[in-house]
């Protein structure tokens with residue numbers, strides 16, 4: 622894939638080397654923690670609620686982990702910025718054609734773990750999109766994982782990953798994510814899983830939308 626020297630997106634937020642820890646939970650102490658856990662269980666989404674509460678109470682502590690950008694990482698960061706810029710060009714056009722305005726998402730580069738509007742996440746979950754803050758999150762080490770674990774080496778696999786997450790952003794802009802969320806309340810787990818799969822397939826389909 623020829624990408625060097627091409628325009629990069631300006632919507633990249635570099636949080637590499639900034640790590641978040643979950644020490645804040647212990648810091649809350651006995652009673653406060655119990656109340657929070659009970660509240661989280663009642664409301665049904667323990668992790669998310671806990672994280673949100675922690676966020677609000679400012680208990681999440683940030684620690685700085687030394688990070689030096691390797692040549693490979695620098696290359697990758699440039700690559701994903703070019704790919705993101707491509708998706709912006711494509712989707713701005715598609716939206717405009719339909720009388721809408723495309724709102725560009727932000728791509729957050731991070732290492733190890735990150736705090737998002739969707740809660741705390743570690744790189745173990747792989748790249749993801751958070752509708753709450755309309756940001757894509759990626760730890761560039763996923764590129765190596767693609768090569769070694771998924772046997773999907775090469776630029777195109779990584780470009781696809783970005784385009785798929787952008788697909789989820791488009792779903793949010795078009796109200797599809799909200800519809801899926803609504804279904805979560807109304808359907809059984811099995812039925813909901815079926816819709817989740819379709820939702821992922823739609824993001825795959827959006828990932829293939831090209832510039833005409």
Ligand SMILES: [Zn+2]
Pocket residue numbers: 785789821824
């Ligand atoms: Zn997905």
